Amino acid sequence: MIILNSKDLEEVLTPEVSINAIKDAFSFYSSGKIIQPQRQVLTIKGNWWGIMPSYTDFSFVTKIVNVIPSNKERNLPSVQGVVILMSPDTGEPLAIIEGSTLTAIRTASASVLSTELALKRRSIGTLGVIGAGMEARYHLKIALKYFSVSKVLISARKNHYQLAKEFGGEAVELEKLLRESEVIYATTSSDKPVVLGKFLSEDFHVSSIGAHTPNAREIDDETIKKAKTYFVDSIQAVLNETGDFIQPKNLGILPKNVYEIGEIINKGISIERPSIFKTVGIASQDNLTAYVAYNEAIKKGIGIQVFL
Template sequence: MTDTEVLFLRSDELSGLATPAEYVDAVREGYREVGKGAAAEPRTKLVNQSPPGMLTGYMAILPETGAMGGYTYAAGFGDKDAHFFLPVFDAESGRPLAMLDGASLNPFKTGAAGGVAIDELARPDAADLALFGSGAQARGQLRAAAAVRDIETVEVYSPTKAHRESFAGEMNEALDASVAAVASPDAAVEGADIVVTATDASEPVFDGEMLEEGTHITAMGQYDPDKREVDATAVKRAKYVPDLRARAHQDAGAFLQAREAGVVGDDHIHAELGEVVAGEAEGRTARQEITMFDSGGTGVETVAAAYMLYRKARDEGLGELLEFAPASDALTGQ
């Protein structure tokens, strides 16, 4: 066999290549396939003590999309930074298609998962959004939310006044919605139809008692048993939908801590997001329901978004071709 040509795509080539709506469409299809039985596993996380760091990977196979792969990334260590490798394989032949520098797409693919959840679980007329966080992930979540709902007002809260005001000013210019910084978590949550947490907080960022009936919550910083952006009250009050059921049991801190406190049991998991997208489980069934999407990052949105970007980049002539030898040639035994 001859070497396989693999398209290497740099982060700057991927930046701006697709719209938030295109990310949402790709990720919705990925979750639909998983809801119908396609394979996806939650992250494997290896922690290093000295120097402190984390090596993480997760994978998914999306047969109908035609792709499989996932992230491997290192964060922390001596470099005190993060580096994302994202291989994409053809799901039919198994041959590698692309290798992406996955940093720039991260907020958009994660935001797209939140967008899919809002589309499935939030009220159709949801227009007021409370946003916790003012970084890249918050930006990705907000852009995806605006792609699936006619957002009219956004209240942004983060602990640093200058950060939340700068973010609000930027997004007020970028979106049709009116985006404003607020001085407290209560001011953000009050009257909100959608609450999005996009933080690295270890403790809840708002009081679950403040949630009004009919609110949808997307909590995307939920990837460690010791971290939680939402409290046990919010978990208990909500119809609880994680990205993957296995991840909820593994590292969804808000759910695990609520379960440990005896507030909820394992049966509180209503369904995975993919099951709702695929019609295997109901989403919102009443206007007054509180719903929650617990997002910790999976290979589903990663592979779906990466394959969409690969196809667009290939059509536009972007990237650099590398050659990979198949094992039948490379495993010579010499």
């Protein structure tokens, strides 16, 4: 068994590797090649916790993950977690993997994949990132290595000046970001919309990774009404977990084109823009990413060997 820490994951999960793993994860999910029971969600001391099991013919994975917003005051990532990879054949533990970084990489890879599918190219004019936490950082890390990006705008309540300096972007007010960005990544813990349709151009792609409860929103109704395609990681998951899908569905304002991203991949569906991708995160992403990370680490001799 090996242990993979954050540094190990960054070394083995290059953008090409992680995005291909996520593409397979969504394809497997929508074609029924992966079994993932609905995750168990707990509220512990007022914070969200999830237990996410899944298995394929070649991998069993369980992730325990939480979102602790007050960790920002402790200088800790707001998302904490651990991933356990086991063999479905022998039952052996194969790897224990640091969950915060794996979650950030697989989530950012999903946003980047959605962008490539929506734009049908590997270049972005102006990329806008809303938020300045760990997820925002990994979205920038992966997107800027995978795409040719002309300009980066970053907006957040705080720390976006530092993030902009780190990635060669510009720290701006939210309205400017929304008006000028071709692609927008919403990576916030806000429960009120930060993607406001009245400011958006007529051609945009939005990937939203926040708003994990039925009452929370990152995307407002006007944005939904402008979109021609709304695609998601899992119809079942977004129907249960996010106000960004539940509320506009109840209002009858979802666009006619609503898909799972795995369906788009498997059937070669062409996405009409403006487009929205909503991801709440599903276990298949963790499964395939953990499995690929493990195999890459074994090939490269990375990680700490532990003998039980």
